[in-house]
Amino acid sequence: MSPLPTSSKKEYGDFQTPQKLANGVVSLVDTLYGTPEIVIEPTAGLGAFLRASAEQWKDRAQYRGYEINRTYIDRARRHLRDFGVQILRRDFFGEDWVCNLAQPGKPRVLVIGNPPWVTNSDLGVLGSVNLPKKSNLVGLRGLDALTGKSNFDIAEWMLVRLMEALPSDGAIAMLCKTMTARKVLRHFWKKDGGREDSSIFLIDAKAEFGVAVDACLFFARGKRTRECVARVYSDIDITSESTRFGFIDGSLVSNIDAYQAHKNLDRGSTTYTWRSGIKHDAAKVMEFTRCGDKLINGFGETVDVEDEYVFPLLKSSDLGNGRIAIRKSVLITQRHIGDETKELEHRAPKTWQYLLNHARILDKRKSSIYATRPRFSLFGIGPYSFAPWKVALSGLYKRIKFTVVPPCKGQPVMVDDTCYFIPCQNEKEATLLFDLVSSAAAKEFLGSLVFFDSKRPITIDVLRKLSFVELARDCGRADEFEEFARPESGGGMDTQMLLPMKP
Numbered sequence: 001m002s003p004l005p006t007s008s009k010k011e012y013g014d015f016q017t018p019q020k021l022a023n024g025v026v027s028l029v030d031t032l033y034g035t036p037e038i039v040i041e042p043t044a045g046l047g048a049f050l051r052a053s054a055e056q057w058k059d060r061a062q063y064r065g066y067e068i069n070r071t072y073i074d075r076a077r078r079h080l081r082d083f084g085v086q087i088l089r090r091d092f093f094g095e096d097w098v099c100n101l102a103q104p105g106k107p108r109v110l111v112i113g114n115p116p117w118v119t120n121s122d123l124g125v126l127g128s129v130n131l132p133k134k135s136n137l138v139g140l141r142g143l144d145a146l147t148g149k150s151n152f153d154i155a156e157w158m159l160v161r162l163m164e165a166l167p168s169d170g171a172i173a174m175l176c177k178t179m180t181a182r183k184v185l186r187h188f189w190k191k192d193g194g195r196e197d198s199s200i201f202l203i204d205a206k207a208e209f210g211v212a213v214d215a216c217l218f219f220a221r222g223k224r225t226r227e228c229v230a231r232v233y234s235d236i237d238i239t240s241e242s243t244r245f246g247f248i249d250g251s252l253v254s255n256i257d258a259y260q261a262h263k264n265l266d267r268g269s270t271t272y273t274w275r276s277g278i279k280h281d282a283a284k285v286m287e288f289t290r291c292g293d294k295l296i297n298g299f300g301e302t303v304d305v306e307d308e309y310v311f312p313l314l315k316s317s318d319l320g321n322g323r324i325a326i327r328k329s330v331l332i333t334q335r336h337i338g339d340e341t342k343e344l345e346h347r348a349p350k351t352w353q354y355l356l357n358h359a360r361i362l363d364k365r366k367s368s369i370y371a372t373r374p375r376f377s378l379f380g381i382g383p384y385s386f387a388p389w390k391v392a393l394s395g396l397y398k399r400i401k402f403t404v405v406p407p408c409k410g411q412p413v414m415v416d417d418t419c420y421f422i423p424c425q426n427e428k429e430a431t432l433l434f435d436l437v438s439s440a441a442a443k444e445f446l447g448s449l450v451f452f453d454s455k456r457p458i459t460i461d462v463l464r465k466l467s468f469v470e471l472a473r474d475c476g477r478a479d480e481f482e483e484f485a486r487p488e489s490g491g492g493m494d495t496q497m498l499l500p501m502k503p
C-alpha cells in the first residue's frame, strides 16, 4: 500500500517498482555491464532497485539512494538495514549530479532506478512545486519550456541531467516511458552524438504498474560515438526480438532495417499530395447529427441552414475503426482558405444567422490561426476537400490502415483534421491508390518512420515522404498509375498544413 494520498502520488510521479521487475532489470544490467563499483538510485522510493542490486553484487559494490519522501526513506532504511545501503533525504532538483556521480577512484558508476512518471503540465494542474527551477529549463526545450507550453516529463529532465553527469565508464538503467527514452536519446544525438551501447527494453507497464503507457528500461553506457542508433528489444531480455532506431540521413527512423529495405520509396511525391481534413475547433456548433430529416448540433438544437453548406463528415474514430457509414455532418463556410465569409449573409442567410447565433463561441476559438482570417473561417479547406473520392487514414491510431471514402448521396465526404487523405476523382483512381498505399512495401516503409507510442503517430510529414511513382513500380502497377498520375501545382510544397501551424 502506498503511504501517499492520490494527489501526492501523482505529484511525485509515484509508481514503486515491483521487486520482481527490479530483480529482472538488475540481472539484465549485470549481463550488459557487469559489476559496478557504485550503484546510485536518484529517486529511490522504497528501494526495490537498491535491494535487487545489493543482492546481485553484494559487497563488491557500494549502494546509495536519494529520495524526497520521508515515509519512503524510513521504510526503505528499515527494509535495507542488512544490505549496507545508504539512503539520503534529498530533492533531486537541488542536487549537483556531476559531483554525486564523480566518485574518486570509482569510475564504474551505475545509475539505476525509476524516476517520477509525471509531466510538468500534470504538476501545473496539481499546483505542485516538485519542479526544476524555470531557469534550468532553458536550453532543454527552448521557448516551449519558458512559456510552459512544453509537456516534457520530469523523468526526461532528470535523465538528461544524469546522462550529462555520467562518467564515461558509467552506465545508466532507468525505467521510463518509451517516448521519454527516445527524447533523451534524440537530445544527445543532436547535441554530442550517441553512446556505444544504447538500448530500450520494452516492459508491460499495465501488468507491472497498472498504467496504460508504453514504457521501457532505458539503458546506455560506453563512450560517445558518431553513430546515432539504439536497439529496441521486445522484452527485458537481451535475446528477445529487436529492431534498431536512430538517425539516418538526418531523419529519425523507427526501424532502420525496414527503412533501408524500402529506402527507394523515400523520394516524396510529385504526383499526389497528402492533405489533412477540416479544422474548425468548434465541434458543438459546426458538427451535426441527423435525426430523421432534422440536423441537430452539439447543444441538442435543431439547425436550420442551407443544405449546400452541409457535408457528410467522417471522424478519426470512424476511419480508425474502418467505418464509412456516415454519422455526422459538418458546416462548410468556405471553399478555399481565406475565402471571405461575409458573402454568406446574402448567399446563405440562414447559415449566416446560425453562425451569428453562435458567434460567441466561434469568435472565441483559441487558436491564433483564426485571429487574422475572415470571421467563421475553417482551415484545411481547399478544392481537394471537395474531391468526390478519397483515400484516407486517421493519424491518431496505432496502425496504418487506409480507407477508400466514396461520395455520400452525391456529396464529397469531409474528414476531420486528425485525418489525412489523397483526393481522387473516381473510384478506379481511389482503388488503385488504396492498393498502393495498403501494399506491404508501403506499410513497411511508413511503419519504419512511425513511432506508435506518440500521441499522433502518423504525421503528414511521414506520409509526404512516400513516392507514389516508386511505389507503383515496386507493386508492378506503373502502367495503371501513369493513367492517373498528374503533377500537382506546387507538388509537395503546398501550404495547406503550414497555415494552421502559423503562430
Ligand SMILES: C[S@@+](CC[C@H](N)C(=O)[O-])C[C@H]1O[C@@H](n2cnc3c(N)ncnc32)[C@H](O)[C@@H]1O
Pocket (backbone or CB within 6 Å): 012, 013, 014, 015, 016, 017, 018, 041, 042, 043, 044, 045, 046, 047, 048, 049, 066, 067, 068, 069, 072, 090, 091, 092, 093, 113, 114, 115, 116, 117, 130
Ligand atoms: C516512480 S517512483 C519510483 C521509486 C523507485 N525508484 C522505484 O523504482 O520503486 C518515483 C519516486 O521519485 C520520488 N521523487 C519524486 N520527486 C522527487 C524529487 N524531487 N527528489 C527525489 N525524489 C523524488 C517519489 O517520492 C517516488 O518515490
